[in-house]
Amino acid sequence: MRYFIELSYRGTAYHGWQTQANGISVQSTLEAALTQRLGTPIYVMGSGRTDAGVHAQQQFAHFDVPEPLPLTETFLYSLNCILPEDIAIHRIVAVPEKAHARFSAISRYYQYHITRHKSAFHSGLTLHFRPLLQIEKMNAACQILLQHTDFQSFAKARADVTNFHCRLDFAYWSYTNDDCLTFHIKANRFLWGMVxxxxGTMIDIGQDRLSLDRFEQIILARDRNVAGRAAPANGLYLVEVGYPADIRQAFGKGPGAKG
Structure with a gap:
């Protein structure tokens, strides 16, 4: 049987989502908890790979087991007790056999948070950036971004992909509150390091260090070397993963846990 897990995590302590040899990952931590609770080796596949230090308000992963699981609130609570405080499982549901956490996903929505004032409670959770940014000009850059589909200029040079095309649904900046400036972007897929x-490039625009004409030239160049520096990981969140109706319906049937 195949199950989907809906979870969230603070990525500060992890070397990204994917299991790797040089550090602790969210994936390996989740697999260890499931293996301990179920008494058999469990391997999970995530909807996408978040980088080291990136957070997720909503992430999905799937795993397979030979027998049905006891999907009760007590079962979910016991798993959350095994996991560290910075990873939380919200629900586990049975899904169709061919449902795939990564390949069945039809959209991903990210946010990037910037705060101007230092906060004892936001350390590691936002980019603390003091200069005042021109949000109108940055939103004008978003309108240019939405006219394109090839984002090779914003992908890491070692990105192992067959093409650099992404279909953007929206991209814009807004003030979440008086101090927090948030970038919203949703697409069918994202390239490694793209957001x-x-x-980082739009921060240059917001400081009048880069013109809108030059921004479009950067997109058209399809060359990572001409774009700006990547913004730090600590302000980035995966906030929503979209799936087709049959998988979404499955999530409406299973129990959920917030504890």
Whole structure:
């Protein structure tokens, strides 16, 4: 049987989502908890790979087991007790056999948070950036971004992909509150390092260090070397993963846990 997990995590302590040899990952931590609770080796596949230090308000992963699981609130609570405080499982549901956390996903929505004032409670959770940014000009850059589909200029040079095309649904900046400036972007897929590089380049626009004409030239160049520096990981959040109706319906049937 195949199950989807909906979870969230603070990425500060992890070397990204994917299991790797040189550090602790969210994936390996989740697999260890499931293996301990179920008494058999469990391997999970995530909807996408977040970089080291990136957070997720909503992430999905799937795993397979030979027998049905006891999907009760007590079962979910016991898993959350095994996991560290910075990873939380919200629900586990049975899904169709061919449902795939990564390949069945039809959209991903990210946010990037910037605060101007230092906060004892936001350390590691936002980019603390003091200069005042021109949000109108940055939103004008978003309108240019939405006219394009090839984002090779914003992908890491070592990105192992067959193409650099992404279909953007929206991209804009807004003030979440008086102090927090948030970048919103949703697409069918994202390239490795894409959102952070777009943010870093738009910060230059917001400081009048880069013109809108030059921004479009950067997109058309399809060359990572001409774009700005990637913004730090700590301000980036995966906030929503979209799936087709049959998978969404499955999530409406299973129990959920917030504890």
């Amino acid at each position: 952070r590089t777009i943010v």
